[in-house]
Amino acid sequence: MMAVFEKSPRLRHIGHLDIQRAVQRALRRSGLPVSYSKGFNPHILLTFASALSTGYAGRREIMEVQLEREVSPEAFLSAMNAAMPPDMQLSEAKMLPDQHIALMAAVQAADYTITLTDDAAAAAIAAKLPAFLAQESIIALRRTKSGMKETDIRPLIHTLKAEGNALRAVMTLTERLACKPGMLLDALAAFCGFEETPRVMVVRNALLGADTAGALAPLETL
Amino acid sequence: MPSCGSEPGGCGQVKEENPLTMHEKIEAMLEKVQKAPRYTGGEMNTAVKKWDEAALRFAFCFPDTYEIGMSHLGMKILYHGINSQPDMLCERVFMPWVDMKALMEAESVPLFSLESRTPISRFDVVGFTLQYEMSYTNILAMLKLGGIPLKNAERAEDDPIVVAGGPCAFNPEPLAEFIDAFMVGDGEEQILELNRAILEGRRAGLSRMDILKSLCRVQGVYVPALYDVSYNEDGTIAAMKPNCPEAPEKVMKAIITDLNSTYYPTEIPVPYTDIVHDRIMLEIMRGCTRGCRFCQAGMLYRPVRERSLENLVELAMSLENATGYEDISLSSLSSGDYTCLAELIRELIRRMKEKRVSISLPSLRLDSILKDSLEETQKERKTSLTFAPEAGTQRLRDVINKGVTEDDLIEKVRDAFQGGWSSVKLYFMMGLPTETYDDLDGIADLAGKVVREYFAVPKDQRAKGLRVTCSASVFVPKPFTPFQWEPQDTQEVVREKQRHLVTALKKVKGVNFNYHESDLSYLEACFARGDRRMGRVLLRAFEKGCMLDGWGEHFKYQAWREAFEETGVDPAFYAFRRREKDEILPWDFIDCGVTKEFLWREKERADAAVTTKDCRKGCNGCGLQRFKGVCSFCG
Structure with a gap:
């Protein structure tokens, strides 16, 4: 069963492992026939399409749960919503075919709203966006296991526009390659000549996959 | 979520000022702090009651961090109890x-509440739980941060009523200047009665003082402002008398007579972030019959009241369903003594199997059949096993009435090593009354015997990596124990004894010795048996920046020493002085159920190294026999 759930802004500082544990406990409370792994230390068979960073909220996050027997999406939804905390409610559930591509591998990009708390900084960035995007390459620093690594994020930015004091961005997010909001902001701050990266509130609106024609679309619709 | 919009700066404000609401300020802070989940709230099973619909609002304050407070069972019980009232x-x-x-x-x-982020000064009642003495500075810090005057005499009519309960409320005097009313004893019914009385008083338009007087009707409530204390020339108490007719001469603690009939929450808050005890805690009984003479809880929580097996199994099932926790631990002062322990565990294992819930058990007081069924069903984690012989020789164990013999201990340790454990922790106290260096050598001797048991198991049958950890804490005499009259060892003596133990234990291979600086135990001793004058020291220490004293890196011993000096209070008077039999002790006005006569009798038996039997083997006449039918073991 695949389900779409929210990680509300109130919970944005809760890390992925804690969210994972909260979902596991909710599944145990729900009374749904969840499957456990075999072995010495059995755990619930639960995966997430993409881990959401500590500090970010998520509007349509995606999980997948294996069940012992068939349960209708409606029944799943109502059992889980009774068991999930108010800040982590589900909006959709859908049965997946037996043979489906791993959710994690299907994610191609993500859609973010990045709200700046400083109005002046937001205006300055909005004014420079066209010039920023006109660059042929944008080198950003990315933290990896082996230190800081340079990445050209320009090809990873699919769309980027200003919406009031927020930025709306669709950026590549795959297991191999990604432009995270933090990298984008660092690059924007450097481009605008800010001394510090401005404070923001990041909401991940959707996880996107590619449809048969190769166009990006919300993962849960594919 | 109720709004916290009493702050200026909501919608419609002039833009240039850009005043942030309290909510926005908190959100901005959470971006900067180390562990934001401590302050976010919104956990499963937390109450979301509407602020405006409640006639009485209670801020339950735990004077320590989230991880500590959220691990505390009592808070969860009372939180649920109050919220269950419409x-x-x-x-x-x-x-x-x-x-x-x-x-x-x-x-x-x-300072704000987690649920609705309301400043604590807007609540009707602000309640603290007193779990240990060294959290007292945190209480002052929280009041100050909440904008509530520290001293009860300085509070205005509409300030919240500040109350406190928990084990340290049995000697409330060091906090007498700061707390409006103390709750002594079992809190379940008492806290509701107290709230009800405050609500009625507010509705009737009573003054703050009249409301406080009305609280004396509630069993176990002590209002310090209603009592005057006079002192003798030598600093001991001459008299403590009520100064109004409402206040009783003696405050009798509140007792829940039947645990099965009182409430126990099943929908307990489930935190997102790691806390100290993140599991279901099932209180199987309250009180303890063993009568260890150093143990305050063993006296305060008398009489022993067991929950029925049926009640417990039902509670466990509901708790599991409501929380989704993977572990249950049985909680009480001495779970091994629960009458139907084996049946309880078997039944819990049977019912919890399908949900893969593991059950943490009290030490090794299990018969062998039970051990087999456990091995089948439980994920056996061979973590270290803990034993608390408390003292190194049989003589001293008899003095403290710790009914454990060396043979008992060695047998259990042998079981453990044969069962695949290789890590054992041994807890001792140093500075117990009548202790000599022979008793300290006994600790090293016992540790040596434990090590030999490990090597007695054939190499191919024992787990690798022997680890014996020996910890020795400094004994702190506590009120309402047979040792309440005893001096604590001076710091010089403690340091000398610690050095001796270090040397003695160095000779035992495979043993790791842990001990702590005696400074904290010394202060704990001052507060544990302190009177009202200790409040001055507390306030001064707080003004000097003392706070979070229980967290080693924040403990400022030098500031505490200065606080004693500047207030002219002698710490030795509280920690190192032997009290006389007829001295009026600061907590004598509280009736904890156990009588002073019984405690003195026990003290004399201790002096003679004579043990007293477990109450389960016959009534010892501790004083609880006054409450017919409450104690299951009274004659």
């Missing part, structure tokens, strides 16, 4: 860590 609301408040506290002070954000 006209009452209870929200949680914890001590912010230093980073958050500094930001709150800089941004003028008052």
Whole structure:
């Protein structure tokens, strides 16, 4: 069963492992026939399409749960919503075919709203966006296991526009390659000549996959 | 979520000023602090009652961090109890860590509740739980951060009523200047009666003082302002008398007579972030019959009341369903003594198998059949096993009435090593009354015997990596124990004894010795048996920046020493002095159920190294026999 759930802004500082544990406990409370792994230390068979960073909220996050027997999406939804905390409610559930591509591998990009708390900084960035995007390459620093690594994020930015004091961005997010909001902001701050990266509130609106024609679309619709 | 919009700066404000609401300020702070999940709230099973619909709002304050407070069972019970009342609301408040506290002070954000982020000064009642003496400075810090005057005499009519309960409320005197009313004893019914009385008083338009007087009707409530204390020339108490007719001469603790009939929450808050005890805690009984003479809890929580097996199994099932926890631990002072322990465990294992819930058990007091069924079903984690012989020789164990013999201990340790454990922790106390260096050598001797048991198991049958950890804490004499008259060892003596133990234990291979600086135990001793004058020291220490004393890195011993000097209070008077039989002790006005006569009798038996039997083998006449039918073991 695949389900779409929210990680509300109130919970944005809760890390992925804690969210994972909260979902596991909710599944145990729900009374749904969840499957456990075999072995010495059995755990619930639960995966997430993409881990959401500590500090970010998520509007349509995606999980997948294996069940012992068939349960209708409606029944799943109502059992889980009774068991999930108010800040982590589900909006959709859908049965997946037996043979489906791993959710994690299907994610191609993500859609973010990045709200700046400083109005002046937001205006300055909005004014420079066209010039920023006109660059042929944008080198950003990315933290990896082996230190800081340079990445050209320009090809990873699919769309980027200003919406009031927020930025709306669709950026590549795959297991191999990604432009995270933090990298984008660092690059924007450097481009605008800010001394510090401005404070923001990041909401991940959707996880996107590619449809048969190769166009990006919300993962849960594919 | 109720709004916290009493702050200026909501919608419609002039843009240039850009005043942030309290909510926005908190959100901004959470970006900067180390552990934001301590302050976010919104956990499963936390109450979301509407602020405006509650007639009485209670801020439950735990004077330590979230991880500590959220691990505390009593808080969860009372939180649920208050919120179950249709006209009452209870929200949680914890001590912010230093980073958050500094930001709150800089941004003028008052201490707020987690549920609705309401400043604590807007609640009708602000209640603290007193779990250990060294959290007292945190209480002052929380009141100050909440904008509530520290001293009860300085509070205005509409300030919240500040109450406190928990084990340390049995000697409330060091906090007498700061707390409006103390609750002594079992809190389940008492806290509701207290709230009800405050609500009625407020509705009737009574003055603050009249409301406080009306609280004396509630069993176990002590209002310090209604009592006057006079002192003798030598500093001991001459008299403590009520100064109004409402206040009783003796405050009798509140007792829940039947645990099965009182409430026990099943929908307990489930935190997102790691806390100290993140599991279901099932209180199987309250009280203890063993009568260890150093143990305050063993006296305060008398009489022993067991929950029925049926009640417990049902509770466990409901708790599991409501929380989704993977572990249950049985909680009580001495779970091994629960009458139907084996049946209880078997039944829990049977019912919990399908849900893969593991059950943590009290030490090794299990018969062998039970051990087999456990091995089948439980994920056996061979973590270290803990034993608490408390003293190194049989003589001293008899003095403290710790009914454990060396043979008992060695047998259990042998079982453990044969069962695949290789790590054992041994807890001792040093500075117990009548202790000699022979008793300290006994600790090293016992540790040596434990090590030999390990090597007695054939190499191919024992787990690798022997680890024996020996810990020795400094004994702190506590009120309402047979040792309440005893002096604590001076710090010089403690240091000398610690050096001796280090040397003695160095000779035992495979043993790791742990001990702590005696400074904290010394202060704990001052507060544990302190009187009202210790409140001056507390306030001065707090003004000097003392806070989070229980967290080693924040403990400022030098500041405490200065606080004693500047207030002219002699710590030795409280810690190192032997009290006379007829001395009026600061807590004598409280009736904890156990009588002073019984305690003195026990003290004399201790002096003679004579043991007293477990109450389960016959009544010892501790005083609880006054309450017919409450104690299952009274004659």
